Amino acid sequence: NAGVTQTPKFRVLKTGQSMTLLCAQDMNHEYMYWYRQDPGMGLRLIHYSVGEGTTAKGEVPDGYNVSRLKKQNFLLGLESAAPSQTSVYFCASSKYSGSSYNEQFFGPGTRLTVL
């Protein structure tokens, strides 16, 4: 059971380049999330998904797109990277909320630097 994995772990981009971050989970979780973590800002939600084929905006969605074509994968795309997108990106997943609480399981993070 690998839990939540993220690819790649590190990446350096030039301004204007594009890239896709991949998140995969093997726990059959319905919910998946993308966060960014910046110094002094905690974790801020970028986009999330409540199930295969559905996505929704979080707190800071501008400049990012996501797709959830398969239940186990959640992709985060940067079409034209900007230095302001330099950050550590975390993916997380959780079971369907329903009537019970569910913790989020986090991936190890991806450190992205945009020059």
Added chain:
Amino acid sequence: AQTVTQSQPEMSVQEAETVTLSCTYDTSESDYYLFWYKQPPSRQMILVIRQEAYKQQNATENRFSVNFQKAAKSFSLKISDSQLGDAAMYFCAFRDDKIIFGKGTRLHILP
């Protein structure tokens, strides 16, 4: 919109002593969940403790306990018998459909 506030950016505690980290939140919901996560230098997010809003009893996990005051919208974390391995960033988080995090408190343990 829900908000989570951690008013202490940094705290220090002597090893073996007790420390309390503060967290307040704002919501109009009545049914929700609250969490404390720990992030050590490895960056891995680790769940420390969780609390259901409908439960009046405060959650406890070994040396970690919470003081949940629903009316005051307060959710503080108490760490007893602090250990060097407790040094980390601690994030308070509120959940209904998605989780909203506070900005974190960096905890230093003094030997």
